[in-house]
Every structure is written in structure tokens, then in C-alpha cells.
Amino acid sequence: MSNPYEPSGFRHDEEQRLRDLLDDATSDVEPGDGLDAIQTRTKVRTMSGRPWLVAATAAVVTTAATVAAVAVLGDNGGPTATDDPGPAASTTSAAEPTVTDDASASTDPEPSTPEADPVPVEGAVPVYYVGETGQGPRLYREFHPGTGGDPLTQAVADAVGRAPDDPDYRTPWPAGTQAATSFDGAGADGQIDIDVTSPGTPLHDRPAGMSQAEAEMAVQQLVYTAQAAVQATAPVQFRLDGGRTDQLLGVPVSEPLARADAASTLAQVWIITPGEGAEVRDGFEVTGLGSFFEANVAWELREGGADGRVVASNADRPVTAQECCTMAPYSFTVDVPDGTAPGDYTLVVHDEDMSGGEGFAPFRDTKRVTLIR
Amino acid sequence: MTDASARPSSTPSAGQHQQWDADVAVEELYAAHYRRLVRLSVLLVRDVETAEEVVQDSFVAMHGRWHRLREPDKALAYLRQTVVNRSRSVLRRRVVAARHVPEVLPEAPGADETAVTDERRTRVLDALAALPRRQREVIVLRYYLDLSETQIAEALGISNGAVKSHASRAADALRTSLGPLLLEDMS
Numbered sequence: 001m002s003n004p005y006e007p008s009g010f011r012h013d014e015e016q017r018l019r020d021l022l023d024d025a026t027s028d029v030e031p032g033d034g035l036d037a038i039q040t041r042t043k044v045r046t047m048s049g050r051p052w053l054v055a056a057t058a059a060v061v062t063t064a065a066t067v068a069a070v071a072v073l074g075d076n077g078g079p080t081a082t083d084d085p086g087p088a089a090s091t092t093s094a095a096e097p098t099v100t101d102d103a104s105a106s107t108d109p110e111p112s113t114p115e116a117d118p119v120p121v122e123g124a125v126p127v128y129y130v131g132e133t134g135q136g137p138r139l140y141r142e143f144h145p146g147t148g149g150d151p152l153t154q155a156v157a158d159a160v161g162r163a164p165d166d167p168d169y170r171t172p173w174p175a176g177t178q179a180a181t182s183f184d185g186a187g188a189d190g191q192i193d194i195d196v197t198s199p200g201t202p203l204h205d206r207p208a209g210m211s212q213a214e215a216e217m218a219v220q221q222l223v224y225t226a227q228a229a230v231q232a233t234a235p236v237q238f239r240l241d242g243g244r245t246d247q248l249l250g251v252p253v254s255e256p257l258a259r260a261d262a263a264s265t266l267a268q269v270w271i272i273t274p275g276e277g278a279e280v281r282d283g284f285e286v287t288g289l290g291s292f293f294e295a296n297v298a299w300e301l302r303e304g305g306a307d308g309r310v311v312a313s314n315a316d317r318p319v320t321a322q323e324c325c326t327m328a329p330y331s332f333t334v335d336v337p338d339g340t341a342p343g344d345y346t347l348v349v350h351d352e353d354m355s356g357g358e359g360f361a362p363f364r365d366t367k368r369v370t371l372i373r
Numbered sequence: 374m375t376d377a378s379a380r381p382s383s384t385p386s387a388g389q390h391q392q393w394d395a396d397v398a399v400e401e402l403y404a405a406h407y408r409r410l411v412r413l414s415v416l417l418v419r420d421v422e423t424a425e426e427v428v429q430d431s432f433v434a435m436h437g438r439w440h441r442l443r444e445p446d447k448a449l450a451y452l453r454q455t456v457v458n459r460s461r462s463v464l465r466r467r468v469v470a471a472r473h474v475p476e477v478l479p480e481a482p483g484a485d486e487t488a489v490t491d492e493r494r495t496r497v498l499d500a501l502a503a504l505p506r507r508q509r510e511v512i513v514l515r516y517y518l519d520l521s522e523t524q525i526a527e528a529l530g531i532s533n534g535a536v537k538s539h540a541s542r543a544a545d546a547l548r549t550s551l552g553p554l555l556l557e558d559m560s
Contacts, residue, residue, distance in 0.1 A: 024494060025498055
């Protein structure tokens with residue numbers, strides 16, 4: 001194999017020797033058959049709960065009282081180096097020192113991850129909701145005006161009991177569900193407790209009519225919401241009706257849970273602004289987060305609903321997100337053609353030319369807006 | 374080199390894959406690259422079971438993206454990136470009570486030679502584990518997968534210059550930690 005670049009630091013013989021050593025170091029590794037395990041998960045289009053159960057299981061190694069030792073960080077698992085886009089990601093660096101087997105934490109500082117996920121309203125509370133996508137139920141996020149109380153309490157209460165502003169989203173929790181929350185305040189080393197109760201509906205088993213994917217999303221909805229509200233990726237210990245429980249909606253929750261992999265949990269396109277129902281003027285700015293193929297952000301402004309006539313689109317103004325293939329910030333402005341009538345429009349942002357699809361429904365987010373002069 | 378299965382040159386040439394759907398892509402790429410990708414992850418996370426999970430997760434992710442990747446080369450590049458990134462995430466999640474090195478081979482006739490081999494492997498894995506994460510990733514992509522500087526830069530989302538400087542610092546560290554092992558001829 002030719003050497004494509006002048007290696008810094010190694011002589012040629014050392015390089016070859018290092019190749020041999022690396023080959024040798026794993027030459028006894030013979031993985032078992034993994035194809036069945038993969039196909040089980042690819043042939044059924046449900047979200048595997050495994051990524052976060054693995055993390056949760058890891059937590060058990062310490063005792064329940066010392067979960068502080070767990071380092072649970074955002075993980076989008078995507079193919080680029082960017083970290084999790086969630087609001088708690090800004091605390092990632094603070095959490096890093098708990099990782100002792102990764103010397104980079106102290107000696108190899110990362111270039112700072114672009115973390116452009118601003119809270120649009122001072123004092124706003126982040127709340128995740130479930131929305132339907134081509135890949136099944138996924139999480140979207142809204143910001144609700146803070147009511148002046150504890151953000152964690154409000155965010156989780158909203159997540160289980162308040163209708164989302166965007167009618168495309170929903171809370172998967174049965175009507176009447178309530179949640180009491182607490183956080184020990186120890187950052188990512190701490191623990192969030194969420195005690196869920198529902199007077200009308202038993203929540204231990206998965207209710208009839210709720211899919212497993214939906215149930216897993218319901219649990220993750222609260223994990224993401226709570227972590228965002230406290231700005232720390234602390235594991236979440238669920239309780240049911242005031243006591244310990246092995247499961248919630250049929251999802252195992254006996255141990256503290258980490259957030260699930262973002263790539264398989266979050267809808268991969270979010271519009272952050274404008275909000276649902278906002279009034280906008282010609283030249284309004286759109287911001288959001290999304291994972292786009294080759295970072296190309298596709299968008300249209302449509303008359304009326306999401307199926308309406310296109311009045312403006314990225315064909316007029318190509319847009320790229322900051323990075324490809326991971327939840328990365330994007331923004332663009334919408335200039336409507338002269339003569340466009342004021343009224344109701346729908347902004348659609350998606351990750352691919354929808355007309356060229358082959359049965360795959362790309363991720364998208366939509367917002368109804370009212371164009372004013 | 375004893376196993377070239379995950380190296381770029383071994384992917385099917387253009388044309389052979391045109392009929393592949395996502396399921397076929399999984400099967401084909403699994404057959405050609407699974408073992409080497411698991412070994413790649415082992416070099417990064419030092420645990421076979423974890424590595425298998427990482428690689429399986431990566432195949433599932435690749436399956437979901439096949440409609441965009443369409444070509445084995447792109448799919449393999451995606452798999453590599455995903456394995457590296459997920460290996461990193463696993464490290465971060467890992468509990469402080471660290472797992473141990475892959476199992477030591479059982480005592481057997483010829484145990485002396487086995488012990489020497491084991492010690493060598495352990496030293497290499499130790500030396501890798503002691504590197505800062507980026508340096509470890511650069512070294513493994515460069516010398517285990519034989520990626521070019523540009524490919525490494527793309528896979529890690531860093532500049533070519535950063536690849537160079539990580540490689541250079543890693544070389545200094547490995548020369549110290551591996552010492553004579555870098556000079557000996559392997560029997």
C-alpha cells in the first residue's frame with residue numbers, strides 16, 4: 001500500500017511495524033454471528049431500546065446510591081464529530097472529567113463544538129413531544145414560556161399534560177397523567193427523579209393501542225425533557241405512583257436511564273423559529289436544527305396547508321446546514337415574491353427532495369405562519 | 374497484513390451493487406467487513422462485546438441510510454465513521470469501574486509463547502488506550518484501516534493539519550510507550 005502522505009513522526013519501518021502490531025493486537029478477536037441481530041432490527045422498523053438500555057445497565061455496576069459515578073453524555077451516534085444537539089449539550093464539557101479512561105478530556109481539548117441551539121425566549125422551558133415521521137414516532141421540541149416556577153417541574157408537567165403548540169406533535173401519555181420531579185443538582189453526575197402517576201390509567205404495562213415504539217418514545221420524551229430543563233445529562237430514575245417500578249408503559253425503567261441515541265430518537269429536522277402560528281413578514285428568518293443529506297436544507301413556503309402551492313423555496317435560495325449528517329444548526333431567510341397576498345402559509349423544512357423519494361418519507365417539520373405586511 | 378477485508382480497495386467495483394437494496398447491502402457489507410470493523414472498534418474501546426454492539430448499531434444505521442448512500446464505498450465510509458463515533462460515545466458512557474482487557478487466552482501447552490503474544494497485544498492495547506482520544510482515532514484509522522490523511526480528516530470532521538499534528542504527537546507517545554516493540558521484527 002503506497003503511503004499517501006508524509007507521516008509525521010514515524011519512520012517507514014516503524015509505520016510498517018505499527019501496522020503489524022495493530023493487526024496482531026486484534027487477530028484473536030473473532031466476533032460471533034451478528035447478522036441475525038442486525039437483521040432483527042433492520043427488518044422491523046421499530047426503534048430498538050437497546051442503546052439506552054446498555055447505558056442504563058452500565059449504571060447498575062455502581063450501587064443505586066452512587067450513580068454519581070456514571071458518565072452519561074449526549075450521543076447522537078452520527079457520522080460526524082459533532083455532539084448532541086439537545087439543549088443540555090452545552091454542559092457536555094463540564095461533564096467530561098468524569099470519564100477516566102479517555103485521556104483526551106484533559107490533554108487533548110476539543111475544538112469547541114458549534115453549539116448554536118439558542119433558547120429563543122428568555123426564561124423559556126424546553127419541552128419534547130412525539131411526532132410522526134417516516135421512521136415512526138420521533139421527538140420534536142418546543143419552547144414554552146416559563147411560568148416562573150421550577151423549569152424541571154413545568155417542563156415535565158407540560159410534556160405529559162399540556163397540548164403542544166404545534167398540532168403535528170402530541171404527548172403520548174394518557175390523559176390525566178401527572179409527574180412529580182426532583183433533581184439533586186449535581187450536574188451530569190446527579191440524578192433526576194420523575195414520579196409518574198395517572199389516576200385513570202394504569203401506567204405499568206403498555207396500554208392497548210400504544211405501540212412499543214410509542215411507549216419507548218414516551219419514556220425518552222421525559223428523559224430528554226428533564227435533562228434539557230436541568231441543563232445536564234443526568235440519568236433519570238422513574239417511579240410509578242410513588243414507588244419503585246420495574247417498568248413504565250411496558251418499558252424497563254428499574255435503573256436510571258440515559259437519553260437514547262439522538263439519531264434514532266429525535267426527528268432529524270426541527271424548525272426552531274418561527275413558532276407555530278407566528279406572524280411573519282417578507283424576509284423572515286428561519287432557524288432550526290437538522291441532519292440533512294450533504295447538509296442541503298430543503299424548504300418550501302406553501303399557501304395554506306402543507307400541500308398548498310409553493311410560493312417560495314430553496315430552489316430560489318439554496319441553504320446548507322453547518323454540517324452534514326448530524327443535527328446541526330441551519331438558518332435562512334424567506335423572501336416571498338412580489339404580490340404574494342398576506343394570509344396563512346405553511347413553512348415546510350425537510351431533508352430531501354420529496355418528489356424524488358422511493359417510498360422513503362424524509363424527516364420534516366412544518367409550521368403554520370401568517371404573512372403580514 | 375493478514376486481513377484486508379475492511380480496506381477501501383476490497384469494495385465491489387461500480388456496477389455490481391446496482392440492484393442492491395438496503396437488506397442486500399447489509400448482507401454484503403456484513404460478509405465483507407464485519408469482522409474488521411469489530412476489530413477496529415476493539416482497538417478503540419478494548420472490549421469485544423461492546424465492539425460488537427457498536428458495529429451492529431452502525432449496520433442498523435447504515436441500513437436506514439442506504440437510500441442515500443447507494444454505493445458500497447460510501448456505505449463503508451459511513452460505517453467506518455459511525456463505528457468510530459459510536460466507539461467514542463461508548464467510552465464516554467462507560468462507568469468509571471472500567472471493564473478489562475479482552476480475555477486472556479487459557480493456559481495451554483506452549484503457554485510461554487502464548488504469554489509473550491498476550492503480553493505484546495496487551496501492551497499495544499494499553500498504549501492505544503493511553504493516547505488522547507483523537508490521537509488514538511487517527512492512529513487506528515491511519516495504520517489499521519490505511520486511510521489517507523484526507524479520509525481521516527473527513528471521517529473525524531477535523532482538518533488535514535489537525536490529523537498531522539495528532540499523528541505526530543501520537544508517534545512520540547507510542548515510541549515511548551511501545552519502545553522496542555516498534556523495532557522488533559514480529560515472528
